[in-house]
Amino acid sequence: MDFLRELWAFMRARKKLWLLPLIVMLVVFGGLLVLAKGSAVAPFIYTLF
Amino acid sequence: MRVLGISAFYHDAAAALIEDGRIVAAAQEERFSRRRHDASFPHQAIDYCLREGGCSLAEVDRVAFYDKPFLKFERLLETYLALAPRGFGSFKQALPVWLKEKLFQKSLITKELARHRPDIDWKEKLLFAEHHQSHAASAFFPSPFDEAAVLTMDGVGEWATTSLAIGKGATLQTIKELHFPHSLGLLYSAFTYYTGFKVNSGEYKVMGLAPYGRPQFAATILEHLIDLKDDGSFRLNLDYFDYCTGLRMTNERFDALFGGPPRAPEALLTQREMDLAASVQAVTEEVVLRLCRSIRQETGLPNLCLAGGVALNCVANGKVWRERIFERLWVQPAAGDAGGALGAALAAHHLFLNQPRTVGPGDGMRGSYLGPAFGTEEIEAALKALGAHYTVLEEPALLAATVDALVKERAVGWFQGRMEFGPRALGARSILGDPRSPRMQSTLNLKVKYRESFRPFAPAVLAEEVGRWFELEAESPYMLLVADVHPDRRLPTRPEDEALFGIDRLKVPRSQIPAVTHVDGSARIQTVHQGTNPRFYGLLHGFFEATGCPVLVNTSFNVRGEPIVATPADAFRCFMGTEIETLVLGNCLLQKEDQPAHLRSHYAAELSPD
Incomplete structure (x- = not known):
């Protein structure tokens, strides 16, 4: 819950509320990826992420 | 007042402890874990810093982390959005990492700190500095200057890849920034990758290789890869790079431009790699020199502090010094991400908690001998x-x-x-x-x-x-x-x-x-x-x-x-x-x-x- 509150406050402060639909979509989609994949492998060339 | 600074989770995890603004101890986790560029949470480095400071974690007033995960996530999403549908492969790999772990870094850090002391509410003590703010703080606050221009350059933090700040006394104000994907550090890393070295550690080798070559590709780089302005600001031509959407630094167009695929790691070094190294080094020096000249002109300040991975390019630093653009130059010895731990602690102390700063006759790094000693x-x-x-x-x-x-x-x-x-x-x-x-x-x-x-x-x-x-x-x-x-x-x-x-x-x-x-x-x-x-x-x-x-x-x-x-x-x-x-x-x-x-x-x- 803390996390969601902080994320909301962050988006308001940054005036990035327009990112919200994208985040929801990504969370759903990403959740599926996590479930499908089982393990998370970071890109190995450069840790941009 | 004690502040513990931490850098972790990307590369070169480290911890630093400051007490009333004085640097007590700082060390990279890799030295203890014996894993080069270890990025894991720096438990052993923290233990060492506390031992050196003669205190327990409970006696630390604040813990400062060296970058802001939400801002980084914002950059990640906006980059994918801007470039979609390209980048799906990279997105597919990055997103699970974020959704599982990196987005919840605050909880992760508090959990790791709770392993040392579960009885403390770490969320109350935890502060976050921006990546380049950490670099700038690590460059300015330990410097011997009361007032200075502070230039930071690296691969990328959250959004910033290059920043200019003005430090005065205990204040440090960011004036301007260049943002991802336009990055001098990533340009250098692209050539590190292309010449067959490991990104994030092989950059020294490229710099060491450069004097063997001739900068015959410098004009090509300036014509096709980077649009460099007189004031040192620049934009990269992303048509030639793969790092925004792929899992490599460069793409086929880059290969075509320089006449072949990247050198395989450990393959024989040829004159071509030496010439490529000389070329990217020459371009980097030109960017740094132009930035420094424009900063001097704009701010009028006689002192310059440098940090960020690009500040470890001592050949470029030497040119800045030789041109006497600034009267005095100070470079943070831990200019890479490990130094972010120190910078985050100093930023928290002076900028967030408004504590005063004492400028010594020399710098505050004490020769950078800040790690463990043995009797x-x-x-x-x-x-x-x-x-x-x-x-x-x-x-x-x-x-x-x-x-x-x-x-x-x-x-x-x-x-x-x-x-x-x-x-x-x-x-x-x-x-x-x-x-x-x-x-x-x-x-x-x-x-x-x-x-x-x-x-x-x-x-x-x-x-x-x-x-x-x-x-x-x-x-x-x-x-x-x-x-x-x-x-x-x-x-x-x-x-x-x-x-x-x-x-x-x-x-x-x-x-x-x-x-x-x-x-x-x-x-x-x-x-x-x-x-x-x-x-x-x-x-x-x-x-x-x-x-x-x-x-x-x-x-x-x-x-x-x-x-x-x-x-x-x-x-x-x-x-x-x-x-x-x-x-x-x-x-x-x-x-x-x-x-x-x-x-x-x-x-x-x-x-x-x-």
Whole structure:
């Protein structure tokens, strides 16, 4: 819950509320990826992420 | 007031402890875990910092983390959105990492801290500084300046890749930034990748390789890859790079532009890679010089502080210094992400908690000797446990014996006092040699460090003598300025020597100190000061008296692919696994020939390439 509150406050402060639909979509989609994949492998060339 | 700074989760995790603005301790996690560039949460580095500070984690007032995960996530999403549907492959890999872990970094950090002290509400104590704010704070607050322009350049933090801030007293105001994907650090890393080296650690090799080549691709880079403005600001042409959407740094267009695919790692180095290295180095220097000139003009400030990974490009720093763009220049010795831990702590202390700052006569890094030290008893106990044969000597006899070993061209492991913070060995965890020996460079590279023969070694020189041996009239205590060997010390080269190409140029003696003179006549200088490292100063002095040369080869005490040694046991293992012939551990002197044969090892072969 803390996390969601902080994320909301962050988006308001940054005036990035327009990112919200994208985040929801990504969370759903990403959740599926996590479930499908089982393990998370970071890109190995450069840790941009 | 105590603040603990932490950097972790990307590369070079570290911890730093400050008390009332004074730096108490700082160390990289890799030195303890023995995993190079270890990015995991720095538990052992934190434990060490607290030990050094004589306090428990409960007595730390604030913990500061060196970047802001939400901002980074914002950049990630916006980048994917802007470039969709390209980048799906990268997105598919990055998103699970974020959704599982990185987005919840605050919880992750509090959980890790709770492993030390579960009874404390860490969320209340935790602060976050921006990545470039951390770099800028690490560059300005320990500097000897009350007021300075602060330039930070690296691969990328959250959004910023280059930033200008103005520091005054205890304040530090960011003036402007260049944002991802336009990054000087990533441009350099793209060429690191393309020339077959490892991104994030091979950049030094590109810099070391550059003098062997000719910058014949510099015009191509400036024409196609980077739109560089007069004030040093720039935009990269993303048509040639893959790092926004793919899992490589460069793409097929880049290959076509430079006439072939990237060099395979460990494949033979050719003149083409040397020319590419020379070209990207020349462009980098031009960007840095233009940025510095415009900053000087715009701010009018006489002092400049540098940090961020690009500030480890000591060749570019040397050019900034030589052009006298600023009257004084100070570079944070831990300019990479490890230094972010220190910067985050200092930013929290001065900027978030509004604590005052004291500017000393010198800088606040204390020679960067901020890591663990070992007393004679501890060293002896470790050596006894290892079965080593050693003698304990008082300082004068110890220095005399070490000078004697150096004069005999022996490779000497030198382990003294507190470990350095940052990537450079500065005479606390060093391998030393006689720079006058024409064989020393290849001996150290091939038999001691097990690394590529083209890589240069750096000189450590008595601070008072630097102007007589190098074209440098300044302090360079952190080995972050490159300057030419003094003309009086250079040897004339024959026309046929000048006509040589590539690695063949290495064989030509260029000065009275060939082991530390690069093929272009330059050297990466460390000035040694009595105030910060009296024993190393004493050793150099002894060598000067014995030989008339106040310079020693100084390279990090490790082999290729391994972090610099941290403990007496690490040092002994490295000693026994390489051709190091003499080891000086505190007051203990060890000679290779005295050691039991069964203790010899070849552990370097087990290490992965760096």
